[in-house]
């Protein structure tokens with residue numbers, strides 16, 4: 001790849017693929033040359049929007065002349081199979097989260113990428129958001145004192161409209177339910193703030209919706225540094241995404257509600273003597289579009305391809321987050337607290 005734009009194909013062009021295409025466009029590093037989707041209509045619509053070729057088979061996508069890379073946005077159960085096919089064809093990969101459905105699948109993918117010396121990045125963009133970086137800064141400055149616990153919610157009602165037959169509704173295709181599909185963003189964020197997790201316990205519900213996959217999860221994490229977190233993650237209630245960090249001097253509250261999407265709020269609550277401990281608003285630094293949602297990963301993906309410099313750090317981190325989901329499901333099924341071994 002020279003100084004020219006990197007030629008990229010989109011695999012899974014509808015659904016989340018639409019957002020992924022937008023993120024690739026924003027940074028100006030990529031030329032989207034082909035849009036593949038097994039749904040012909042989705043391929044055609046995306047190709048029209050990107051001024052690219054519409055393709056409906058993997059063979060045609062991988063045979064596209066001078067294709068450097070593939071952006072994978074297909075359903076989770078297809079991530080490993082699609083990654084292995086693209087890596088075998090010598091393509092660099094940027095894939096949406098999670099890297100795969102299981103740690104076993106993810107390790108096969110990681111081995112293949114490393115063996116072939118190809119870039120492989122997973123779309124865990126949340127840890128790079130300005131709000132999360134600001135929270136990290138406040139903790140490092142000692143504003144919170146000693147952090148004791150964390151409370152996370154990651155809730156939406158999207159599971160209530162899923163039908164049997166949808167991949168999200170099948171336990172074999174979506175083994176962690178909402179924790180695998182959405183909550184993994186927050187697990188990655190927590191790892192970026194507090195490091196390695198030492199143990200996981202969870203209880204889950206499977207019978208709120210009519211389908212068999214898990215639809216409601218409550219997970220307790222213990223970090224190696226002693227911090228403890230409770231993560232409520234479901235598909236069955238109104239939208240609410242929050243991250244509250246409780247310290248001996250002050251608390252940080254990061255709240256995002258559906259009416260406020262894109263207008264997230266961050267508050268500091270300092271302990272005082274007496275009854276008034278108000279929530280004071282903290283400004284979240286404004287970043288350029290390219291540094292916000294998605295941009296950081298796309299830029300780093302392009303850098304690695306141009307420099308042929310692949311450290312796979314983001315891939316290792318994505319497997320560590322996936323291991324937490326696997327341990328949570330294992331804990332729910334066995335009733336045991338699961339210890340996490342080091343995944344590095």
Ligand SMILES: NC(=O)c1ccc[n+]([C@@H]2O[C@H](COP(=O)([O-])OP(=O)(O)OC[C@H]3O[C@@H](n4cnc5c(N)ncnc54)[C@H](O)[C@@H]3O)[C@@H](O)[C@H]2O)c1
Nearest residue numbers: 012013014015016037038039042073074075076096097098
């Ligand atoms: N913020 C985020 O990072 C975020 C948000 C939502 C979804 N996602 C991820 O995006 C992925 C897709 O989720 P979705 O909700 O868009 O799913 P989806 O079921 O809408 O599928 C996405 C697209 O893939 C296509 N597709 C399905 N099977 C295919 C195949 N065999 N070959 C080619 N194309 C195929 C579909 O036709 C559709 O256009 C998931 O991995 C999900 O975790 C990420």
